[in-house]
Amino acid sequence: MRKQVISAVSAAVALGLGLTACGSGSDSGGGDNDALVVGATAVPAGEVLSYIKKDLAEKAGLDLEIKEFTDYVLPNTALQEGSLDANLYQNQPYLDDFNKSKGTDLVSVVKAYLPPMGVYSKEVEDVTELADGATVAVPNDVTNEGRALKLLASKGVITLDEAAGTTASPEDITANPKHLTFKELEPAQLPRSLDDVAAAVINNNYAQDAGLSPATEAVLLESAKDNPYANLLAVKKGDEDDPRVKKLVELLTSPEVKKFIEDKYKGSVLPVTSG
CATH class of the missing domain: 3.40.190.10 (Periplasmic binding protein-like II)
Structure with missing residues (x-):
């Protein structure tokens, strides 16, 4: 039988520690000038977001805060509870299964890149x-x-x-x-x-x-052809039209990010430029 990725108790403890270490996130649906707090695994999501934060976000008028996670459960738990405004690390089949099994209400807003298994x-x-x-x-x-x-x-x-x-x-x-x-x-x-x-x-x-x-x-x-496992930017349902989220969507699908992915990962991660 499959084991749980992390127990409920350890998840709660780790979530508390992780958010304490990284600082408190903004409430869901913050104002245009509030930081957009995005959860991510370190590679490639964290690196892609760090590039956006360093080279693109200020010009686009986006204050971006990145919180890194080392597992696949806590970024969705934190997003559902409002400690994150969005996350970037998962694919649609995983998100669908998570919503079904955990009773969460998270939705995809854009596909960002394909990390082949x-x-x-x-x-x-x-x-x-x-x-x-x-x-x-x-x-x-x-x-x-x-x-x-x-x-x-x-x-x-x-x-x-x-x-x-x-x-x-x-x-x-x-x-x-x-x-x-x-x-x-x-x-x-x-x-x-x-x-x-x-x-x-x-x-x-x-x-x-x-x-x-x-x-x-x-x-x-994995081949990129007809691959359903592109990683996506997810938000809590109802936050799809948050102006900060829309700015990040534009940046994630920009020519600059496409080039960054191609140059940095050299085929180990493939860009996706449409939702």
């Missing part, structure tokens, strides 16, 4: 070379595990039930010719598992945090 290994250079009975580490949250399994299935390593959607699990595997074993781990722990497993399917931000280059080191990388 990849398979990494210290044992093989191609996933088809995995040994019989090899152990593969995958994320333990619903949507990222489904995404990981679909990536493996795209190379024929496993076959998934055709009816399996974005929340596919190992129970949806209909063929496993290599008799692979799947080890479910918290997404942030996956890079550290590479010494203990044959391969790990790692989210882009955690791969880059660990010094891995998705474009050059992944033995299998």
